Amino acid sequence: MSFFDQTYDVIVVGGGHAGCEAAAAAANMGSSTLLVTMNLQTIAQMSCNPAMGGIAKGQIVREIDAMGGYSGIVSDRTAIQFKMLNKSKGPAMWSPRVQSDRMRFAEEWRLMLEQTPNLDFYQEMVNGLLIEGDRVAGVRTSLGIEIKAKSVILTNGTFLNGLIHIGEKQFGGGRAGERSATGITEQLVDLGFDSGRMKTGTPPRVDGRSLDFSKMIEQPGDEDPQKFSYSDRTKPLTKQRSCQMSYTSPEVHNLLREGFDRSPMFNGRIKSTGPRYCPSIEDKINRFADKDRHQLFVEPEGWDTIEYYVNGFSTSLPEDVQFKALRQVAGFEHVKFFRPGYAIEYDYFPPTQLKHTLETKLVNGLYFAGQINGTTGYEEAASQGLMAGINASLKVSEKDPFILKRDEAYIGVLVDDLITKGTKEPYRMFTSRAEYRTLLRQDNADSRLTPRSFEIGLAREDRMKALEKKEAAAQNLVDFFNSTSIQPEEANPVLEEKGTSPMKQSDKMVKIFSRPQIALEDMLQFNDVKSYVREHDLDTEVLEQAEIRIKYDGYIAKEKANADKLQRLENIKIPDNFDYTKLKSLSFEAREKLSKIRPTTISQASRVSGVSPSDISVMLVYMGR
Incomplete structure (x- = not known):
């Protein structure tokens, strides 16, 4: 007998x-939703480093937002x-990152979820699924509910x-x-699902009062910090905490090697x-034996706590x-x-067993997300x-699925990589995984994705209006320069101060702005x-958008044309x-891989590992193309 007297639309x-x-997401789209977790006190726990974003990861956070x-x-x-990482490179590489207050991060998530309509909570272990025919019908808990x-x-x-390992x-x-x-x-x-095992690790946590920061190198935040969210529900930081940096040494490495025979890894x-x-x-x-030192980033776990995270010292060696x-x-x-x-x-479950929606191919209505799919x-x-x-x-709701393509979002690249190529090691996103990273910049995630999300009822109307206002302001500024x-x-x-040739006659401002030596701050000197x-x-976002459109217009247009061809x-x-x-003309490997992955389009088929261009030609001929 269950004290849940309703059938939920979605159980997470x-x-x-x-x-x-x-x-x-499910609750905000109007679905009756239940979140079941083993411990409601550890919702959104930062199990590893106290930070969000970074290379390619920051782009993902902005896309989520x-x-x-x-x-x-x-x-x-x-x-x-x-x-903002990689600021010295082009805007396609800029990646926002924040150091987080670990305890407040989890608390804020909990409070935001509690204020979300249509969402219920229950604390217990789920140890089974209810299956009816080929579809999921609910869950069973350890109490038998x-x-x-x-x-x-x-x-x-x-x-x-x-299974946790510390030495022996x-x-x-x-x-x-x-x-x-x-x-x-x-x-x-x-x-009938295939499963496998993966491993990840985490460093020691240490008492900041026992560290000598005078022997470390300070790592402050940006002088003019920005923020992740496009909404007006957050503000940029007005004060920040610094991280610190130290290094390992040959002596450290020798001491670590002494424990290799007791290491579960070796x-x-x-x-x-x-x-x-x-x-x-x-x-x-072990892998980089020629290096005599490695960086360690010493990261505070919050505003007030004395706990520090030793980034770069992940280990399973004996304590x-x-x-x-x-x-x-x-310093240590x-x-x-x-x-x-x-x-x-x-x-984990190899993600080739999923559709692009993250629904499993074997069980209707069952979805996998996160490390269960082999990501990190x-x-x-x-x-x-x-x-x-x-x-x-x-x-x-019996509506069409929502799928992001590889030229629309890093999220689209991630999902497509997982279900098309699978993964045998923890998958991590990098900018290099995206063919269209000039299109998938962190600064334009709202332009790319807010309209699409608004169409399906997730992004709110105020976000759409804010986007439209920003887009108009940026284009008007571009027109002004033109x-x-x-x-x-x-x-x-x-x-002359910037080392570029002087003008001989009056010209449009856009001509000056387009020069590689001239940046926005230089243009702001003109009356x-x-x-x-x-x-x-x-604001900064509008100015940045105008600068990118003027300076990188040719690159963006070229990449868009390539994406349109594909x-x-x-x-x-x-x-x-x-x-x-x-199709006997297909290679044996192609027949085997395509039968397993079951791609939905020729484009997806071309990305399956082991499928050659000649295999794709065979399929195109067969389909009359």
């Missing part, structure tokens, strides 16, 4: 970053430092049969201090694959080895541990949760520009029941 299992965004997700707002409200639902989103993170010691757990979840993997495997106890681009310290000194080695790092001579680092192994990172998880929540809600002339006597002092900006009260293959659909075995 797990309260991490994926689960929170999934629950918020542009569609009406909560991650950007929560990040802004609980930030203690803001940095059955809760009915039209769709279920699994966002179990590292909790599915989680190992014990069950989903993260430090919390038990693992059991039952779901076994049931899914019985239903003695065979850990058999699963860890993240290639965020390796443990023992993996780094005594960790302690002895870290005490040889400059008297360090006190809050807790040692550890590695964790957990179950808060941002990657949150974006999948958002997409799963949107699509579960749309399916329940139509306004400047005289040589005003322009030449600035041009007409200063007057225009002051008169129209233009769209031709995206429009050629492959029937659901297409029999690849009939």
Whole structure:
């Protein structure tokens, strides 16, 4: 007998970053939603580093925010430092990142979810799914309570049969201090799903009072900090906390090597694959034996706490080895541990078993999001949760699915990579994974995605109006530069100072602005520009948009044309029941891979690993193209 007397539209299992965004999206789209998690006190817990954003990840957070997700707002409200990374490169590479107050981040998420209509909560372990025929019908908890639902989103993170390793010691757990979840993997495997194991790790947490920051290098935030969210519900930081930087040394490395025979990574106890681009310290000194030092970023966990995160020292070595080695790092001579680092192994399900909506191919109405799909990172998880929540809600309402293409969003790249190529190691987003990163900049995520989200009922009307106002202001400023002339006597002092050739006669301002040596701050020295900006009260975002449109217009247009050409293959659909075995001209590998992945378009088929251009030609000929 259940005390849940309703059938929910959507049940979300797990309260991490994926689960929170999934629950918020489904509820905000009008679906009756239940978030079930093992511990309501650890909703949106930052299990690893206390930060959001970074290279490519910052673009994802801005995309989530542009569609009406909560991650950007929560990040802004609980930030203690803001940095725009890669500012010395072109705008396609700019990536926002915040250092977060870990406790307040989780609290803010909890409070925002509690204020979300249509959303209920329940604390307990889900250890099984209710299945009727080929579709999901709800969940079963460890108390035997059955809760009915039209769709279920699994966002179990590292909790599915989680196993924690510290040196020779190992014990069950989903993260430090919390038990693992059991039952779901076994049931899914019985239903025909393939599963695997992955590994991730985390560094020690230390007492800031025991550190000597005078021996470290200060890492302050930006002088003029921006923010993640496009909405007016947040403000940029007015004060910030600095991080610090120190280095390992050959002595540190030698002490760590002494413990390698007790390391679960090297003695065979850990058999699963860890993240290639965020390796443990023992993996780094083993793989990069020629380097005599590695950076360590010492990050405060909040405004007021004394707890610090040692970024770059992720490890599963025995706690005594960790302690002895870290005490040889400059500034850590008297360090006190809050807790040692550890590695964790957990179950995941290869994401080639999903559709682009993140719904499973085997069970109707069942969605996977986050680390269950083999990804790593808060941002990657949150974006999948958002997409799963949107699509579960749309399916329940019998509406068309919401799918982002590779030229529309980093989120589109991430989902397509996962379901088309799969992953055998924790997947992390990088700008290099995107073919169209000039189009997918962090500054234009609202232009790309807010209209699309507004159409499906997630982004609010006030966001659309704010976007329209910003777009008009930016275009009007571009038009101003195109139509306004400047005289040589005003322009030449600035041009000569910047080492670019002087003007000989009056010309349009856009000609000057287009020069690579001239930046926005240089243009703001001219009287007409200063007057225009002051008169129209233009903010940083509008000015930045105008500058990018003028300076990178040619690059953007070229990349858009390339994307449009490839769209031709995206429009050629492959029937659901297409029999690849009939095409004897396809390579054996192509027939095998395509039969397994079951791509929906020729474009997706061309991205499947092992499918060659000649295989695509065969399919095009067969389809009369």
